[in-house]
Amino acid sequence: MYEQLPELARELEELEGRLPDIYASGDRAAAREAGRRYQWLKPVVAAWQERNDAEVDLSEAREMLSGESDAEMRGYLDNEIDEKQARLAELDAELTRLLVPPDPNEGRDVIVEIRGAEGGDEGNLWAGDLFRMYERYAAQAGLPVEVLARQESDMGGYREISFLVKGDEAWRLFKYEAGPHRVQRVPETESQGRIHTSAATVAVLPEAEEVDVTIDPNDLEIDVFRSSGPGGQSVNTTDSAVRVTHKPTGVVVSCQDEKSQLQNKDKAMRILRARLLAAERERQEAELAEARRDQVGGGGRGEKIRTYNFKENRVTDHRVGVTVHKLDRVLEGDLDEIVAALAEQERSDAIAGGA
Secondary structure: OHHHHHHHHHHHHHHHHHHHHHHHOOOHHHHHHHHHHHHHHHHHHHHHHHHHHHHHHHHHHHHHHHOOOOHHHHHHHHHHHHHHHHHHHHHHHHHHHHOOOOOOOOOOOEEEEEEEOOOOHHHHHHHHHHHHHHHHHHHHOOOOEEEEEEEEOOOOOEEEEEEEEOOOOHHHHHHHHOEEEEEEEOOOOOOOOOOEEEEEEEEEEEOOOOOOOOOOHHHEEEEEEOOOOOOOHHHHOOOOEEEEEEOOOOEEEEEOOOOOHHHHHHHHHHHHHHHHHHHHHHHHHHHHHHHHHHHHOOOOOOOOOEEEEOOOOEEEEOOOOEEEOOHHHHOOOOOHHHHHHHHHHHHHHHHHHHO
């Protein structure tokens, strides 16, 4: 597991030397990525260096013990060795945890979308219950919630509701909630007391960061030509009009409203940047739409990540096989035990995958 650590230490040293230039470059995307990488590498390398020092101390203590004949001193050294071994084990556990690469969405706000699925009106009522559960969960973590859109159902609840959860912890706490949530209970509309199974789907999407449009001058083809149409006598006598073509995308912008070629070029570039930004946002939205489809599946009763059984006051998360008999508290936002189990499973999978 530790074979990669010398290389990571060299990367950290190199990155520390490059950070001032990266931040000064004005490239916010590069600065953000470099900052995240630095924040991950720094504690990893520090823990590894401390572990190396602890290993040297342990070796020296063992060497001293092997050459010591005084009983009192040997007892002292035995205690020292036990303490150093315990510290070494702590550092091994810490390194194992730290070596899991950070989630690239860590620190982002999240958009949560809940939709009633199987069960008709009961599925919509369940979507409303899930929304209130998440409101309480977010409030307990000190995370503000902002409703973005909602479509209420006739019987109450929501056909669908989208809301934004803000804060550095939003993604870490909500990312495991994506998928179909199944409920087993007696609906309010059920006169004979029969238990029905319904479902609602939850999608959890990291909020897209503002995209910086960087245009390489080598990707541009700029043509000038004589303006046509109204605009004054000089418009038709000079090559003031500008056509800018962005070769990688094929986007073409022409401007001829201004008398100055420089002014027309500036205007064309502003329009080009806006169009490229819009195109990038559309691409991100398409990726999010695909992620949404992957998360929620078909929303049927047979598909589920979690089951909420009211009769047994039970919640079971099928991904990690965790069952808690406190449904009433879970609906009040007490999701910590379930989320902790999911986070531990994710860490274990990441460590196993990198081993």
